[in-house]
Structure formats: structure tokens, C-alpha cells
Amino acid sequence: MAFSGRFSLADHAGKAARTAPADTVAAPKVFINTGFENASPMNWDTDAEGRVIGSLIYDHERFAQNRANNHWHFQVEAQTGTDVTIILQNFDNIWNNTHASPISKQSPVVVSFDNKTWETRPAEFLPDNRLQIKLKMSGPSVYIASIEPYRISDLDRFLARIKNNKLVKVSRIGQTSEGRSLEIITIGNEKATKKLFLRGRAHAFEAGGNWTLEGFVDRLLQNDAEARKWLKRYCVYILPMANKDGVARGKTRFNANGYDLNRKWDKPADSLVAPENFYLEKWLRMMVSTNRKPDLALDVHNDNGGNLHVSRPDGDIKKYLMNMAKLDSLLRKHTWFTEGSTRPGFRNPGTLGEGFMERFGIEAAVYELNYEWVEGLKKAPVAKDWLLLGSQLPNVFYEYFEEKPGR
Numbered sequence: 001m002a003f004s005g006r007f008s009l010a011d012h013a014g015k016a017a018r019t020a021p022a023d024t025v026a027a028p029k030v031f032i033n034t035g036f037e038n039a040s041p042m043n044w045d046t047d048a049e050g051r052v053i054g055s056l057i058y059d060h061e062r063f064a065q066n067r068a069n070n071h072w073h074f075q076v077e078a079q080t081g082t083d084v085t086i087i088l089q090n091f092d093n094i095w096n097n098t099h100a101s102p103i104s105k106q107s108p109v110v111v112s113f114d115n116k117t118w119e120t121r122p123a124e125f126l127p128d129n130r131l132q133i134k135l136k137m138s139g140p141s142v143y144i145a146s147i148e149p150y151r152i153s154d155l156d157r158f159l160a161r162i163k164n165n166k167l168v169k170v171s172r173i174g175q176t177s178e179g180r181s182l183e184i185i186t187i188g189n190e191k192a193t194k195k196l197f198l199r200g201r202a203h204a205f206e207a208g209g210n211w212t213l214e215g216f217v218d219r220l221l222q223n224d225a226e227a228r229k230w231l232k233r234y235c236v237y238i239l240p241m242a243n244k245d246g247v248a249r250g251k252t253r254f255n256a257n258g259y260d261l262n263r264k265w266d267k268p269a270d271s272l273v274a275p276e277n278f279y280l281e282k283w284l285r286m287m288v289s290t291n292r293k294p295d296l297a298l299d300v301h302n303d304n305g306g307n308l309h310v311s312r313p314d315g316d317i318k319k320y321l322m323n324m325a326k327l328d329s330l331l332r333k334h335t336w337f338t339e340g341s342t343r344p345g346f347r348n349p350g351t352l353g354e355g356f357m358e359r360f361g362i363e364a365a366v367y368e369l370n371y372e373w374v375e376g377l378k379k380a381p382v383a384k385d386w387l388l389l390g391s392q393l394p395n396v397f398y399e400y401f402e403e404k405p406g407r
């Protein structure tokens with residue numbers, strides 16, 4: 001909810017002045033609204049020059065020193081024509097017990113004056129890990145974010161749009177710790193030769209995965225000759241938004257209990273601390289026990305590298321590595337992906353990729369989408385770039401699942 005037009009900030013300040021003693025505070029010319037879905041929690045103030053200083057609230061991990069701030073999403077209200085300067089701070093993140101700031105000279109900022117059309121804007125990296133955003137108000141309010149938002153309400157609209165399609169089945173598999181439903185979207189015929197599993201939004205700020213999954217599903221549902229050909233070969237299962245509680249609250253990474261949903265996959269998930277993983281594991285065991293084990297699983301993320309992270313579990317993984325090389329080359333052939341796979345030798349036993357392989361015997365990897373810069377498109381990405389990627393993926397999986405005759 002926004003307050004613009006209800007009462008003026010000047011009136012409000014006038015009342016405060018009558019009751020406050022000596023040191024009254026000048027009314028700011030702007031208001032920062034964080035009272036909406038997926039807004040990032042922050043404290044804010046204005047300095048002597050009228051600049052807004054926004055202190056983001058860290059997202060803390062339980063049982064670890066780690067803390068993260070990659071997400072900013074708020075609404076600025078000010079008179080049309082006003083020049084607004086916003087300085088964001090608290091990017092002193094801690095990752096794997098070391099300091100690691102997420103912002104760089106390439107940190108993206110996206111803005112929208114109508115909350116529908118988003119465009120990228122330059123931001124300035126300031127000393128002491130701060131980010132400065134300057135803009136002129138071309139309307140009474142503007143939304144500013146780190147990445148074009150994809151909220152639970154966007155997912156709900158998407159599900160409502162596709163759920164009556166005869167190729168779609170939406171099943172509730174459990175709930176988040178705050179009681180939001182976790183669903184699996186099944187696309188196509190389960191009797192198809194191959195099965196693909198995709199998970200999106202394990203980390204709350206990483207909206208790019210959701211846009212990509214939506215583009216993928218929309219292309220599969222076009223019901224043209226190509227789409228029918230793809231779905232004859234493979235059926236798709238998608239958990240589109242694992243960390244709904246984090247998305248609702250505008251958090252960066254962890255679930256409502258401070259749990260990282262892409263860690264600790266080497267052991268069964270706790271049903272109370274990590275119900276989002278617990279119910280996914282329960283569903284997976286059901287799939288395995290009913291002879292419907294996925295042939296490939298990808299966990300879709302955002303970072304500032306954009307690589308395909310190949311798993312490195314112990315044991316003989318020659319065939320898996322060959323498959324990942326094939327996936328890498330098909331992504332390059334059919335999509336704007338150019339970044340490549342992480343180098344051999346990297347072992348990260350807690351990720352979904354390695355947990356799926358070691359505990360469920362499912363070939364799996366983590367697919368990161370670069371949210372700062374897409375080299376294949378030479379631009380900072382917005383939703384339409386990920387929707388495009390999603391629409392290019394059906395052919396990738398069609399050729400990935402190709403069975404060579406005689407094998």
C-alpha cells in the first residue's frame with residue numbers, strides 16, 4: 001500500500017513540530033515504501049544534502065556466521081520532477097566465513113515507474129561498499145530493485161493461466177515453514193521416454209530462474225508440431241519457487257528459519273527447519289519408488305558468474321561428466337548461454353546437485369544465470385531476456401535426451 005496522495009509529508013512534519021521540543025527534523029522530500037510483497041526490509045534516513053541513506057537488513061544464516069544482502073526492492077515516492085539520490089549500504093556480506101561484498105562496478109539496478117515495465121539503470125559504486133542510485137522522478141513513484149522482481153503473485157498468475165491446459169498438472173507436495181503451498185508442475189505425458197526435474201528460487205532474491213522457467217513452460221505449451229515432438233521425448237517436473245517465505249519477505253538467500261535450501265543435501269532435511277527440502281525429498285522418494293526417477297535435475301539460480309556448476313560426487317562420474325559436456329554444448333548451440341561449466345575438481349557436497357546424485361542416483365547440476373551481465377546478449381538482463389532463454393531450452397533437452405541407436 002502506498003500513501004501518496006493521502007496526506008502530505010509537510011502536514012505530517014508540521015504536527016510533529018508542534019509537539020517536539022527543540023531539535024525538530026526537516027521533513028524529507030521523499031518517502032521510501034517497503035510495505036509490499038517482496039520489498040526488501042531496510043531502515044532509511046536522509047542526510048544533510050537530502051540524499052536517502054538506505055540501510056538494508058541482513059539475511060542471516062542459522063548455525064553459521066554467514067549473512068547476505070543481494071536483494072533490494074523498494075518504492076520511492078516523491079513529487080514528479082524531483083531529483084532523487086539514494087545510497088544503499090550494508091553490503092558487508094559474510095560468505096563461507098569470509099567477508100565478500102556482492103556489489104561491484106557492474107551491479108545492476110532496475111527501475112519501473114508503472115510496476116510493469118522495468119529497465120536497467122546505471123548505479124555508482126561508492127567507497128565503503130555502498131551503491132548510489134540517482135534518478136529524476138518522471139512520475140509520483142518509482143520501484144527500484146536489484147533484479148526484475150518475480151513475486152508469489154506472479155507465480156500465482158502464471159499457475160492460474162496454465163492450470164487448465166490438458167498438458168499441465170499442478171500438485172501440492174507440502175508446505176513451507178510459514179504454511180505456503182509447495183507445488184510441482186508436471187508438463188506433458190508421464191509416459192514419455194525421459195524425465196526432467198527443475199527447481200527454481202531456492203534463494204529468495206534469484207528471480208531470473210522463475211522468469212526462465214515461465215518462458216520454458218510457455219514454449220512447451222504452444223502445442224505446435226515442435227512442442228508435440230519435444231513432449232513425446234520428455235516429461236517435465238518443476239518445483240518453481242522453493243523459498244516462497246523468503247520471496248514474500250524480500251529476503252536475499254535463506255528460508256524463514258535461516259536455512260540455505262541449496263546446502264546440506266548430503267543428509268535428509270529436517271521437516272521443521274527446512275520443510276521446503278523435506279517435502280521435495282519426500283516427493284523424490286515417491287518418484288523413485290514408482291519407477292519415475294528423473295533422468296536429469298537442474299537447480300536454477302542467479303549469481304554474477306552464470307556458469308553451469310557440474311557436480312563432483314565421489315565415485316565414477318565419467319558418464320555424468322560426458323553428459324554435462326553435452327548439456328554445456330547444447331546450451332551454447334540453442335540459447336544465449338556462453339559462460340561454460342565450472343572447472344573439474346570443484347566439490348561442494350551439500351548442494352542439490354551432489355545430494356541428488358549421491359542420495360538418489362539422479363544426474364544433477366546447479367545452473368546459475370548471471371544477473372549482472374549476459375555476455376551472449378551484451379547487456380544487463382531483464383525478464384524478457386530470461387523468458388527468451390526459457391523459450392530456447394526445449395530444444396536443448398530434446399537433443400540432450402536423444403538416444404543414439406544401437407546403445
Ligand SMILES: [Zn+2]
Pocket residue numbers: 202203206262301302
Ligand atoms: Zn542461488
